[in-house]
Amino acid sequence: MRVKAVVAYDGTDFLGFQRQAAGRTVQGVVEAALERVTEKRVPVVGAGRTDTGVHAEGQVIAFDTEWRHSLPDLHRAMNAVLPQDVAVRELAQATTGFHPRYDALSRRYRYTVHNAPVRSPLARRTSLHMAQTLDLEAMTAASGLTVGEHDFAAFGRPTQGEVTVRRVMEARWVADPPWFFFEIEANGFLFRMVRSIVGTLLEIGRGRLSAEQFRTILASRDRSLAGQTAPAHGLCLIRVNYC
Amino acid sequence: MRVKAVVAYDGTDFLGFQRQAAGRTVQGVVEAALERVTEKRVPVVGAGRTDTGVHAEGQVIAFDTEWRHSLPDLHRAMNAVLPQDVAVRELAQATTGFHPRYDALSRRYRYTVHNAPVRSPLARRTSLHMAQTLDLEAMTAASGLTVGEHDFAAFGRPTQGEVTVRRVMEARWVADPPWFFFEIEANGFLFRMVRSIVGTLLEIGRGRLSAEQFRTILASRDRSLAGQTAPAHGLCLIRVNYC
Numbered sequence: 001m002r003v004k005a006v007v008a009y010d011g012t013d014f015l016g017f018q019r020q021a022a023g024r025t026v027q028g029v030v031e032a033a034l035e036r037v038t039e040k041r042v043p044v045v046g047a048g049r050t051d052t053g054v055h056a057e058g059q060v061i062a063f064d065t066e067w068r069h070s071l072p073d074l075h076r077a078m079n080a081v082l083p084q085d086v087a088v089r090e091l092a093q094a095t096t097g098f099h100p101r102y103d104a105l106s107r108r109y110r111y112t113v114h115n116a117p118v119r120s121p122l123a124r125r126t127s128l129h130m131a132q133t134l135d136l137e138a139m140t141a142a143s144g145l146t147v148g149e150h151d152f153a154a155f156g157r158p159t160q161g162e163v164t165v166r167r168v169m170e171a172r173w174v175a176d177p178p179w180f181f182f183e184i185e186a187n188g189f190l191f192r193m194v195r196s197i198v199g200t201l202l203e204i205g206r207g208r209l210s211a212e213q214f215r216t217i218l219a220s221r222d223r224s225l226a227g228q229t230a231p232a233h234g235l236c237l238i239r240v241n242y243c
Numbered sequence: 244m245r246v247k248a249v250v251a252y253d254g255t256d257f258l259g260f261q262r263q264a265a266g267r268t269v270q271g272v273v274e275a276a277l278e279r280v281t282e283k284r285v286p287v288v289g290a291g292r293t294d295t296g297v298h299a300e301g302q303v304i305a306f307d308t309e310w311r312h313s314l315p316d317l318h319r320a321m322n323a324v325l326p327q328d329v330a331v332r333e334l335a336q337a338t339t340g341f342h343p344r345y346d347a348l349s350r351r352y353r354y355t356v357h358n359a360p361v362r363s364p365l366a367r368r369t370s371l372h373m374a375q376t377l378d379l380e381a382m383t384a385a386s387g388l389t390v391g392e393h394d395f396a397a398f399g400r401p402t403q404g405e406v407t408v409r410r411v412m413e414a415r416w417v418a419d420p421p422w423f424f425f426e427i428e429a430n431g432f433l434f435r436m437v438r439s440i441v442g443t444l445l446e447i448g449r450g451r452l453s454a455e456q457f458r459t460i461l462a463s464r465d466r467s468l469a470g471q472t473a474p475a476h477g478l479c480l481i482r483v484n485y486c
Contacts, residue, residue: 010364055365085364121253121328122298122479126365236365 003071004062004094005078007046010085011055012125012233018049026050029086030061030078037077038065047100047240048107049159051192053232055126058089058108058239060100100240106169108185108239111198111230116178127179128234134205136175142204142214143171143182146197153221155197156190164190164221171197183238192229200227246314247305247337248321250289253328254298255368255476261292269293272329273304273321280320281308290343290483291350294435296475298369301332301351301482303343343483349412351428351482354441354473359421370422371477377448379418385447385454386414386425388461389440396464398440399433407433407464414440426481435472443470 007030015023019031027044034042047060067074075091082088112127114120119129146152146168153164168186175181182198200217203209209217209227217225250273258266262274270287277285290303310317318334325331355370357363362372389395389411396407411429418424425441443460446452452460452470460468 008361008364010367057365079361084362084367087362087364089361118251118322118332119327119330121251121330122300122369124253124327 001067002062002064002094002096002098003067003074004060004092004098004100005075005088006090007059007061008057008087008089009055009059010125011050011053013085014052016050016052016054017046017056017059026056026059026086027061029083033078033081033086034063034065036081037074038067040066045100047104048189048237050235050237051195051232054235054237055233056237059237060104060240060242062094062098062100103242104188104240105243106185106187106241107189107237108183108241109189109194110236110238111182111184111194111234112236113180113182113202113234114178115180125233126236128231130202130205132206134180134202135207136173136180136205138207138211139180139182139201139205140173142201142211143173143184143197145211145215145218146171146184150218151221152190152193152218154217154219154223154226155200156193157223158190162190166190166193185241195230195232195235196226198230198234202230203227244310245305245307245337245339245341246310246317247303247335247341247343248318248331249333250302250304251300251330251332252298252302253368254293254296256328257295259293259295259297260289260299260302269299269302269329270304272326276321276324277306277308279324280317281310283309288343290347291432291480293478293480294438294475297478297480298476299480302480303347303483303485305337305341305343346485347431347483348486349428349430349484350432350480351426351484352432352437353479353481354425354427354437354477355479356423356425356445356477357421358423368476369479371474373445373448375449377423377445378450379416379423379448381450381454382423382425382444382448383416385444385457386416386427386440388454388458389414389427393461394464395433395436395461397460397462397466397469398443399436400466401433405433409433409436428484438473438475438478439469441473441477445473446470 017026019027044063078088114127114129149167171184260269262270287306321331357370357372392410414427
């Protein structure tokens with residue numbers, strides 16, 4: 001049976017989603033939980049290879065299993081053995097061959113900025129602290145330039161020789177001072193593309209770049225012109241959308 | 244010069260506020276920061292002795308210092324040397340002899356409950372997860388019974404032979420599903436009083452106790468009748484009020 005699951009995690013103590021030869025990864029931890037519960041080796045595929053330190057509220061995974069009990073039982077059993085920084089939010093049967101990455105129509109990420117004179121100990125794991133006042137209007141104007149189909153080579157490198165054209169459906173800042181949330185949805189993202197866009201938008205927020213220069217950087221397809229990549233801990237994979 | 248400061252911390256990795264013979268405490272970390280910055284031994288007093296694992300957004304401390312530079316400089320210097328899980332939010336000169344505990348008119352605490360079928364990895368350090376649906380109306384009715392001057396001996400023990408009468412100015416639940424926030428303000432709290440009240444209110448929320456029984460427990464002044472003390476990590480000291 002093919003199973004689709006929505007997974008949330010605190011990325012702080014993970015070397016990203018994807019299994020690696022060494023180090024703690026979300027995929028590794030989920031596969032270990034599945035092996036413990038089903039007593040079989042169960043390879044898992046995910047919708048997005050979130051980077052070291054990046055969080056998720058709505059990562060989507062899929063796997064095949066011969067589980068003979070109910071799916072709610074599998075759901076509960078997985079959450080019972082998973083560590084506290086990972087949880088399966090939803091779990092359901094999927095169509096045979098369902099692939100969380102290839103079948104995804106879009107992904108939605110949120111980047112959280114804490115814009116206040118003093119850093120917040122309680123928010124330090126899930127937001128980027130910036131003491132300097134940010135020009136939200138300028139950041140909003142520039143983020144609008146990403147909407148639509150563009151070659152995003154300036155903001156990220158492709159994995160495995162993919163094309164660098166992506167379609168952004170939405171990109172906006174939501175302000176709830178001292179919190180600024182950048183929400184972006186696209187049919188796909190290049191490696192570190194969200195963090196590169198956010199880093200560049202924050203340069204604009206600090207008055208070091210203009211929205212016009214952002215337009216030029218985007219058009220240049222030149223990776224060296226973008227601002228610094230924003231740190232991983234402010235980023236969260238919110239949702240993956242399917243048909 | 245007497246200095247008053249508002250301090251925030253993530254209580255997860257602290258053995259509470261108060262300095263102890265061994266173990267990492269907020270007071271110990273703040274005193275170490277002050278000693279490093281001022282090159283003098285500076286004893287600190289706090290408004291509330293928050294317990295192991297309890298957080299703060301608005302703990303108040305005071306200390307005497309011979310600091311010769313500006314107070315904004317002292318503020319910045321302290322935040323520069325403090326670890327990431329503690330920050331000084333505000334810092335100002337206080338009147339001679341200002342005492343954060345004895346001069347406080349009231350303290351405000353918030354307890355956060357995450358009421359959802361599945362636990363949240365990203366909220367696990369700052370909220371109590373409860374899978375069972377809670378009866379908010381019943382919890383609200385019972386929490387109202389704490390408002391006013393009462394002998395709270397059923398919900399906490401006094402430190403150093405104090406009287407157990409306290410005056411609660413406000414006690415209410417704010418619902419933003421799946422989040423339930425219990426906010427309580429009083430002129431003072433007995434040891435573990437908030438967590439004991441919350442634990443008992445959650446029994447009511449689960450239908451194991453009635454608001455009428457809560458009234459009886461409060462009147463009994465019998466510690467053994469109260470519900471289980473709610474865990475520390477859902478609790479946060481929000482604010483301390485002065486004249």
